[in-house]
Amino acid sequence: MRTLATGVLSLVVVGCYAGLGAGDRGGDDDGAGGEEEAEESAGGDTGVISCEDGRAHPNRAPLRRMTRFEYNNTVRDLLGDNTSPANAFPSEEIGNGFGNDADAQAVSSLLAEQYATVAEGIAARATETPAALTALHACTSGVDDSSEAECLRAWLGEFLPRAYRRPITTQDVDELVALHQAVREAAPFPSGVAAVIEAVLQSPHFLYRVERGITDENGNRRPSGHEMASRLSYFFWGTMPDDALLAAAQSGELETDEGVRTHAERLLDHERSREVVRFFFDNLLPIASLSKLERDAEMYPTFSPQIGGHLREETQQFLLHEIYDDEGSGTWEGALTAPYTFVNEALAAYYGITGVTGESFQKVDIDTTQRLGLLTQAGMVAGTVHSNATNPVVRGAFVVQKVMCNKIPLPTGDLLDEVKPPDPYSGATARERFSQHSEDPVCAACHQMMDPVGFALENFDPVGLWRDQENGVEIDASGSLPGLGGFNGPVELARAVAAAPDTHECFAVNWSQFALGRTLDAGDECTQDRLVDDFVASGTNVRELLIAITQSDAFLYLPSEE
Amino acid sequence: MPRFRLGRRAILRGAGSIAIALPWLEIMGEGRSARAAEAGKRFVTVYTPGGTVSNNGDGENRWRPSGSETDWTLSPILSPLAAVKDKLLVLHGLAMRSAVGEQHQAGIIAWLTGTNQDGAGGYSQGPSVDQVIANRISQDKAIKSLQMAIRWGTGKSHGLLSPINSVNFEDNANFDPIPPRLDPQAIFTALFGTLDPATADDVKAKIERKKSILDHVDRQYADLSAKLGAADRMKLEQHLEKVRELEKSLDDQVVATPVCQLPELVDTSDYDPFTGLDSDDNGSVVNVTTDEAIPKVGKFFMDMLVMALACDITGVASLQWTDTEAKHTFPWLGLDQHHHYYQHDGGFRPVQLEQIYTWYSEQHAYLLEQMDAVDMGGHTLLDESVVFFGSELAQPPTHDKSTMPFLLAGGGAGMRAGRYLDLTGLPDRSHNNLLVALLNLFGDERTTFGDEDYCTGPLSGLT
Incomplete structure (x- = not known):
């Protein structure tokens, strides 16, 4: 669906045609179509949307991939790697201007290659010394042939849910154990561990924010607790969820609007949110x-x-x-x-x-x-x-x-x-x-x-x-x-x-686009109108805006399944 | 219908996991030509910024050759190409009418795509011709197409992949811009690692290990994508396609032959390939040490490009001498301002510009001579290639694109070189017609390419 900012933002049009803005790149179909087609499909929904019909209006939620900023932060928190290795990835496409526009993110041959190369470096650093291995899991010290398999599973049991940011299945673990065995045949135990890390860091469960969703009591589809934990964490801290968010995901706390708000406020109050605010500006x-x-x-x-x-x-x-x-x-x-x-x-x-x-x-x-x-x-x-x-x-x-x-x-x-x-x-x-x-x-x-x-x-x-x-x-x-x-x-x-009202609306839209990782389109009318109204009513309070974004339909819900 | 292209190997390996809604033949590309056997074998594009000096202020064209089609004389700017003059096909007079958008960005986008810029800050609205050709002639190579750039991303990038910089666009549904490879040492290892006795054993061991890992990664993308909705599935399938390209390149490691030899490894420790990548609207990032290394590094890039073709690692290569901002200096020419300054930021400076463009001709001559020195068995590497040298505009002081300085070289697919074509008298001089003619050289018989508003059919006279 190609999307248009036109008609969403208030535009000055005095003898100067208001054209397409940056980030109007198609996401999932068409591509060859010209502007005519784009205009026809703008909005995604047919007919007039009533924002007060009691239903959620989240619009689209395209699959998001980690940006270089987020990848650096995530491997820092996951493996203690402070080398900002993702700086070696090719630059992001322009999209919404923040490099995180899901509709503009493409995978080039070079990026796929760099995912492998960068993961190799991270994995080597995480396994190259006994101290590094011990930091992964205590069981690695003194590990031998008889304890190896058990130690590997013990480590994966702790590491994998954090890397995938969700509960793991036996299949998740078994496949990586098999990979370890294949590599282990020709190399020592740590090399096999490194191979597992390399595979995990290239996995779609790590690189992408997969949202399968759950259905709430009102019949609306919303992100699962773990999916919401990632939404919040990447918005406010640009990194993987912390233990408190994972616990809240586990307890069901993040399946309510109030629970989301509580954690949004906690994250925003924390020093770490300043890094994201700096990145935004x-x-x-x-x-x-x-x-x-x-x-x-x-x-x-x-x-x-x-x-x-x-x-x-x-x-x-x-x-x-x-x-x-x-x-x-x-x-x-x-x-x-x-x-x-x-x-x-x-x-x-x-x-x-x-x-x-x-x-x-x-x-x-x-x-x-x-x-x-x-x-x-x-x-x-x-x-x-x-x-x-x-x-x-x-x-x-x-x-x-x-x-x-x-x-x-x-x-x-x-x-x-x-x-x-x-x-x-x-x-x-x-x-x-x-x-x-x-x-x-x-x-x-x-x-x-x-x-x-x-x-x-x-x-x-x-x-x-x-x-x-x-x-x-x-x-x-x-x-x-x-x-x-x-x-x-x-x-x-x-x-x-x-x-100027345009200035206020623009700021709210920019933050929303950054938070949602896409370019707003006509299908976001309900979310946008409400956010802008509340932002103006608050006297353009920035922190209230950031919290309000987490309470919007676009943040709290997922579109109904195709 | 999404035009999601599948690699041949992707189809062989993963047909089960990827939804195929198109008839087999359609997915493999437009009807393969009966002439495919004699179609061009290799396609190279070389981008240089800022057009040329086609009017030095006194009305003198310093780029256009003189004489007739077969009895002609090189111009001052093209004079360094004398040694390969009989392998050149100079095209004077084509207009880049499809270049609509920001002046420089629209130019670099339209050059190989023939489409308008997709709105302010946008990219192309179609694939670049090299990618279409790669899908025809280079699917079975270790690397389907190779994009490389020297001193790239010199201005206004904001740390993002700016349309100022992009010359290649995927032949997929989004026409995604393709970031070029920048680090000469990484390119050397990736392309020739197994040829280098110093690293060969290490590289081979790593390859086996990488294959195990990628095999796992491959299955993860295939499994997960099958569970997602159409749009997200396509995104993961695109990622999977690139993982499979990587797997293939590991399978098809280069082997030394009489023509495929390890290029000389050049010390580039004085060259920062990433300098300027996060440059802002305020202009360039000056890095004089890196700028001084450009001639040496450029030669190294060209050596690797020639061997990538000679070793059959790829059939399609793109080399960019910087980007349209062109904000690096030329200390070896005694020019301490950047190229854009001489174009118009500091007012039009034809004398300095002629120095720069002549230097680019010297570099291009080196590339063509090296290609012409590789004997492929009765003919040279250049003879079986088509090399397209171009820019994003014609005249730097005005951004004029009405008489583009285009230069073809080689002899692939029956292209007749050693000629100078003055095309200014054509009823339709749109360069889209040249793009169609190039596709035809590679056995793709379509009659239009890019935005149809600017295309009336293939330019005749190349063969």
Whole structure:
């Protein structure tokens, strides 16, 4: 079923056709069909859905495969392997932007090969010393021919349910014992154990989140306790369930909405959830590789890749504070309008803030005539610049497309021939360089949707520092956007974006897509409407949103069987 | 109906566990041609970024040859290819009309697929021609197709497989982008491990062990997929197909022959194949040490590519010289800005660009000469191959794609080389027609490929 974001998100459409967004890749059929077909099948359900008909409306739940992030965390918790071995896997497909879109995940020949190669390394590390073997199971010390079979089964009895994240069957164990025997013929006991680990790490029961489901008393299909344990654990911690979740799965606790909520709150309150929140923002925001940002040292002498790294940390620490700490607003709107940020000594000097010493980050007030909230942080505006000159299109497109979820289509047809990049040395200011976008009505139809946002950020140079002039010409940072109204400069822009309903909806949708591992489509209307309404009603509280996602039909239920 | 393709071996081994709803012949591909015996044996694609200099600012085309079809002279940029001139078929004037989408991304996507980009941030809407050919001519090889890339993922990747980077797309229901192999040492071991006396015994022992493990893994996918709904089942079956490819490559280890020899192992410890993979919108990750190693590493890649064909490890290979971002530097040419900077990020710089494109011609000449040095018994490896050299656009300052700098080489399937074809006068210059003609060379007799809006039938004149 091909899916469309169109029609789900509120879209600005003023003479600029709202096209397909990223992640509209088909999942299980068609493929050859064009957009017409895609539109026909959008939604999956025929007819009008009534969200209040007393039935669950979970929409689709395609089979999910572990991402590199999740694989690294899982082998760390399963086998104590801290080497981040999954970094050797090929990059994930773009999909929903978080690399975990089940409809976009493909298995290439290279990935299958790397699953084998990486598993070989992990298994070797887990069995190469007596100490490592003992860590697997105490019975391995002093194991001999007579105790070998028993020891293998004892270890598998403990290891396998954790690796497969479910109760195991005798067949599960017997097959691996047979594999051990086959390898053992030509190699010592630990080598056979390593082979078993390699097989387990390539198994679909390990790599995929298989959900067979159970039927509850209302006749709705929902994930089993163990399947729900994995849903919760991978959402909040990006890894396999802990013992408390497995116990809750066993006791039936996770088969109720309340039980799910209780554990969701426990996981979110735990320090480990911050890793996932960081991962989410690293993927949503243009900050992940600021530490590798290169800028001309003569033009921007105070910037360095080290500063870039600090800028990323500034944004992350700021967001974690806003979301988790009592003094933080707890809300997305608050994060977008906060009159403070986090800096260490080096970054304070970079910004021209005095009185900060040491390497650790601390909260400081900012000059709110120049900056306000997340979007005006130096890393955010440096991370959307390609080169040594600012590009208002890229900056604008980031805010409009990733913060507000408004899709801007790419030029097509005859228009393509007219499109060419402006000479970076023409005109004194970015507004002059990109003047064709507003003067030519064909260009303006779409560029009026994003360029003004970029112009309002022109007071920030390519390394995110404040400037009043570019090439000796006073910067005009005024503009307006349909849906946002008029603004002059970054602070007014920040307020307008923070207050826009599209911004709130977009944030809720992004978190939902990340949590569900897919791109929302028209079949998610009930889940989405409710989440967005509740998010807005909460004053855009981020933690409440994350808990609310676990209480949505899409999270609590599975679609009826085919 | 899902177009889920099955490997021949997958059918032989696992027909019982995989639902087959299509008639046998249909599943094996479009009617096999009677000419199959004489069809092309090997297909190679070589991607270089940023088009060429077809207008140096003074209106001078530095890429297009001069003269007539059979009496012609190489252009300045193509001049390094003089030694293999009689094995070239230069195609001037085709337009890449199907490249609709983001300028660079749509170009690299359309080059081998002939389809539009699937929305902003999307991939192709069809398979790439190399994958279709691989399913015809390379199913029984140890590796069905080999994708390799040098200094790849230089910008905007966000740690994901960006459409900026992808040139090959699976011939399956989703046309999944295929990530190329990047690590030269890992490629060497995977392809030639058993040929290397230093590692042969170790590799052989490991292979037996791996086979036992994969046999178990294979059964797990087969068993579980049978229990799942259609969509999830297809996903696991796709995974299973790749596991079986891996099993097959272990079964068919390469054996040395007079033409199949271990390539020289090159020390690439100064080269980080993964640098830049997590680069962001802010541009490139500069790694000068790695950039300096590109010529050496590129030659190593080409040596391995030639032997992968000569040893019959695969019949279809793809080599990418970086991606469309092209954000690495060229210290050995005295160029310390990246390629995209000279294309247009820093304004159009035809002099530096000509240096870069001429260097790429030198590299391509090396590849073709090496292929032409392998005697396959009365003819060379190049003679039984078709090598397609191309880019995602024609003119870097404008992203223009109306006169693409396409270069074919070889002699496979009766392709007549040693010619320069000026195709600017054709009523339909869409490059989709070339893709059809390439398929025809390999015995696939379809008359249209990619988006039909841009395809009117096979380009004539290749044979």
